[in-house]
Amino acid sequence: MPIEVNGKSFETDEEGYLANLSEWEPAIGEAMAAAEDQDLTDEHWDIINFLRDYYEEYQIAPAVRVLTKAVGKRLGKDKGNSKYLYELFPYGPGKQACKYAGLPKPTGCV
Template sequence: MLKIILFFILLNKKFMKFDYSGHLKNFYDWDKKIAHEIAKKENILLNEDHWKIIYFIREFYSVYKILPKTRIIVKSISFKLNTTVKNSVYLFMLYPKGIITQASKIAGIPKSIHCF
């Protein structure tokens, strides 16, 4: 029997639904205030490069309904957004627990039922 645990947190004067690992359950409930709250819990102070990656992941997910692989993030961010992102080492400096794990959580992407 699969047991699903959900948490409801009051943010922006409405209840947000999160899963047991802190991922937002509804992609469309996300906003910058929620991102800041999740980042705070992850001990990340968001800067411009964080936001570029967050918005890229959200855009990719809204089109394809899946998370991009790290390699796709590195190539797309460096080419399209003309940032300092050159390799995955820099991404891990921004998101020490993993680009896919932390950035997707902050970006409001529901946790995949598949392994990362």
């Protein structure tokens, strides 16, 4: 089912992930979050932007364990734990943040 953003329509798969990565823009992430009653703060965007950078470089969405470690390195040890990430993204940091970032569901993600 497509998602409507600013009058434009974007294809998604059956789980709501954006079909075409290159079509992504921040407004799509906002719209997806709004549909799930999820506010996006700067802390959320730090994670979303990190995921996009990671995908750009390595062509994969990182597993949660990899994300946690990388966040700890980039944003400080106090944030490099699953508690912090699950507070931001209660549906699972991999699944939910990757969706807002326009990425496919991470490999090995439950």
